[in-house]
Amino acid sequence: xxxxxxxxxxxxxxxxxxxxxxxxxxxxxxxxxxxxxxxxxxxxxxxxxxxxxxxxxxxxxxxxxxxxxxxxxxxxxxxxxxxxxxxxxxxxxxxxxxxxxxxxxxxxxxxxxxxxxxxxxxxxxxxxxxxxxxxxxxxxxxxxxxxxxxxxxxxxxxxxxxxxxxxxxxxxxxxxxxxxxxxxxxxxxxxxxxxxxxxxxxxxxxxxxxxxxxxxxxxxxxxxxxxxxxxxxxxxxxxxxxxxxxxxxxxxxxxxxxxxxxxxxxxxxxxxxxxxxxxxxxxxxxxxxxxxxxxxxxxxxxxxxxxxxxxxxxxxxxxxxxxxxxxxxxxxx
Amino acid sequence: xxxxxxxxxxxxxxxxxxxxxxxxxxxxxxxxxxxxxxxxxxxxxxxxxxxxxxxxxxxxxxxxxxxxxxxxxxxxxxxxxxxxxxxxxxxxxxxxxxxxxxxxxxxxxxxxxxxxxxxxxxxxxxxxxxxxxxxxxxxxxxxxxxxxxxxxxxxxxxxxxxxxxxxxxxxxxxxxxxxxxxxxxxxxxxxxxxxxxxxxxxxxxxxxxxxxxxxxxxxxxxxxxxxxxxxxxxxxxxxxxxxxxxxxxxxxxxxxxxxxxxxxxxxxxxxxxxxxxxxxxxxxxxxxxxxxxxxxxxxxxxxxxxxxxxxxxxxxxxxxxxxxxxxxxxxxx
Numbered sequence: 001x002x003x004x005x006x007x008x009x010x011x012x013x014x015x016x017x018x019x020x021x022x023x024x025x026x027x028x029x030x031x032x033x034x035x036x037x038x039x040x041x042x043x044x045x046x047x048x049x050x051x052x053x054x055x056x057x058x059x060x061x062x063x064x065x066x067x068x069x070x071x072x073x074x075x076x077x078x079x080x081x082x083x084x085x086x087x088x089x090x091x092x093x094x095x096x097x098x099x100x101x102x103x104x105x106x107x108x109x110x111x112x113x114x115x116x117x118x119x120x121x122x123x124x125x126x127x128x129x130x131x132x133x134x135x136x137x138x139x140x141x142x143x144x145x146x147x148x149x150x151x152x153x154x155x156x157x158x159x160x161x162x163x164x165x166x167x168x169x170x171x172x173x174x175x176x177x178x179x180x181x182x183x184x185x186x187x188x189x190x191x192x193x194x195x196x197x198x199x200x201x202x203x204x205x206x207x208x209x210x211x212x213x214x215x216x217x218x219x220x221x222x223x224x225x226x227x228x229x230x231x232x233x234x235x236x237x238x239x240x241x242x243x244x245x246x247x248x249x250x251x252x253x254x255x256x257x258x259x260x261x262x263x264x265x266x267x268x269x270x271x272x273x274x275x276x277x278x279x280x281x282x283x284x285x286x287x288x289x290x291x292x293x294x295x296x297x298x299x300x301x302x303x304x305x306x307x308x309x310x311x312x313x314x315x316x317x318x319x320x321x322x323x324x325x326x327x328x329x330x331x332x333x
Numbered sequence: 334x335x336x337x338x339x340x341x342x343x344x345x346x347x348x349x350x351x352x353x354x355x356x357x358x359x360x361x362x363x364x365x366x367x368x369x370x371x372x373x374x375x376x377x378x379x380x381x382x383x384x385x386x387x388x389x390x391x392x393x394x395x396x397x398x399x400x401x402x403x404x405x406x407x408x409x410x411x412x413x414x415x416x417x418x419x420x421x422x423x424x425x426x427x428x429x430x431x432x433x434x435x436x437x438x439x440x441x442x443x444x445x446x447x448x449x450x451x452x453x454x455x456x457x458x459x460x461x462x463x464x465x466x467x468x469x470x471x472x473x474x475x476x477x478x479x480x481x482x483x484x485x486x487x488x489x490x491x492x493x494x495x496x497x498x499x500x501x502x503x504x505x506x507x508x509x510x511x512x513x514x515x516x517x518x519x520x521x522x523x524x525x526x527x528x529x530x531x532x533x534x535x536x537x538x539x540x541x542x543x544x545x546x547x548x549x550x551x552x553x554x555x556x557x558x559x560x561x562x563x564x565x566x567x568x569x570x571x572x573x574x575x576x577x578x579x580x581x582x583x584x585x586x587x588x589x590x591x592x593x594x595x596x597x598x599x600x601x602x603x604x605x606x607x608x609x610x611x612x613x614x615x616x617x618x619x620x621x622x623x624x625x626x627x628x629x630x631x632x633x634x635x636x637x638x639x640x641x642x643x644x645x646x647x648x649x650x651x652x653x654x655x656x657x658x659x660x661x662x663x664x665x666x
Contacts, residue, residue, distance in 0.1 A: 090424050094393060098390040
């Protein structure tokens with residue numbers, strides 16, 4: 001496909017296809033269950049059963065980092081498609097429904113048999129912090145063969161989730177997707193997702209950064225430190241900024257910084273009345289930022305969009321927007 | 334079992350075992366899909382698929398009228414057990430988890446094969462009104478053989494849900510459960526659930542009332558009218574009040590009335606800042622009322638408890654309490 005073909009989609013994402021199982025809980029349960037407070041831990045099915053057994057009553061909502069970002073983008077009016085692996089089961093149907101009902105094209109066929117559709121057991125403590133325990137399930141078997149390469153070539157931005165770099169098959173699929181997108185002259189956006197992923201695959205990520213494969217990189221403060229080996233935030237920024245055209249670093253309540261083509265911009269966090277559940281904060285920040293970036297808006301405005309989206313999603317349970325986001329943007333931007 | 338055996342449980346309920354699928358939607362969708370606004374409609378699987386296809390992104394939470402009431406009671410510290418039929422599938426596991434995690438004993442085995450666990454597609458309009466569409470699924474096959482009769486005899490109150498009177502097998506099971514409970518000297522509480530159920534089974538209900546089988550009857554205004562054929566609320570009350578030891582009639586924002594052994598009490602609705610989702614309002618009113626009744630509290634206080642529980646549940650999505658209800662009672666009672 002020649003570079004000049006206009007893209008049919010604004011953003012195409014490859015990511016985990018999981019259902020979040022969200023319960024609020026007391027602080028003591030985090031200790032009792034020996035959870036990695038505030039982080040994301042990969043668990044097997046036996047541990048998932050054990051944790052679910054100990055979990056308070058929960059609500060189920062579709063999740064997955066990149067899928068959440070797409071949901072945010074679609075809510076803001078962007079054309080999006082998703083690639084990810086569910087099983088052919090009830091939770092897989094729930095995930096697919098929620099994607100499509102948000103206006104996102106999602107046609108990766110469900111996978112027969114075991115394992116089941118992935119799920120993330122999320123314990124939300126009274127401070128709103130989420131502690132995630134992920135059983136990847138069918139998601140870890142997303143094969144390169146499941147990629148619709150014409151689809152990938154038709155999106156202006158290919159958005160990839162670091163979490164999915166961990167299992168082997170999806171990693172191979174994402175490497176192939178990057179080739180396809182680059183051959184079509186598209187941009188590659190990448191979210192580092194979590195420090196433990198960088199611990200395990202940092203060499204891959206650093207090589208992609210050095211090779212100029214990543215056009216837009218999303219990290220948070222601790223991921224930046226893990227990626228660069230620099231504990232100081234500014235030193236970490238400086239170590240990466242020249243190597244990716246657009247670097248976005250989020251810092252929770254301290255706001256966010258972006259450095260693009262030598263220009264630097266910062267934004268404060270948008271205050272919220274009560275932090276209910278931080279699940280999806282980073283995902284929705286990315287959605288807000290990309291929604292502006294896709295339209296060629298100034299860097300500060302892209303960051304502001306990110307901060308607004310993050311503030312909405314931490315005000316309620318669940319990782320996807322519930323407000324009328326276009327209206328919210330009109331009011332707050 | 335002799336009447337003098339002290340009960341092991343405060344309340345045992347038989348009801349629908351369903352998962353609620355809740356989406357907020359615009360008013361126009363209710364018209365487009367030809368839904369019965371504000372009501373509950375029984376649907377088959379084909380219609381459930383059709384409505385789900387048209388439904389906005391949703392959240393899944395365990396529901397079922399009597400199950401919701403038990404969840405309220407358990408949250409208020411009462412000992413409860415549930416009898417209901419799920420399938421042996423993912424949604425069935427979700428339902429069972431949420432009951433047990435609320436502290437409710439629930440041991441009815443899951444049913445193999447089709448149909449799946451029941452689900453209720455709930456469309457919530459901007460005014461907070463819920464429109465329910467129920468695919469009963471496995472629930473309609475609860476057999477009398479699944480009843481643990483020792484369990485039923487061990488509960489001070491047997492709570493039955495009118496919705497489940499409609500399918501034949503559960504109706505037969507509930508008739509048997511009533512015999513068992515009465516032989517053990519227990520009380521029978523019954524919620525009429527919905528006018529359409531009374532349209533279809535009003536003769537059964539009126540016969541049970543005449544025969545003195547029902548000790549505590551919960552109705553709302555329109556159910557009372559359908560049950561008695563009296564459009565005037567006071568005339569309707571008068572027609573039933575002498576025939577059941579305790580009659581509780583709820584009137585949404587107009588509060589509620591109870592008449593017990595000739596004594597009459599009333600309560601105003603507890604105001605809420607914003608009605609988010611009325612799902613579960615009646616169920617939680619019943620929970621609040623019964624939590625007081627089980628302790629022998631004065632009638633007005635029982636009603637007040639009901640109003641507090643109803644006000645909590647309509648302030649958020651989902652049919653079960655999310656607040657610390659014991660603390661809320663302390664503050665507001």
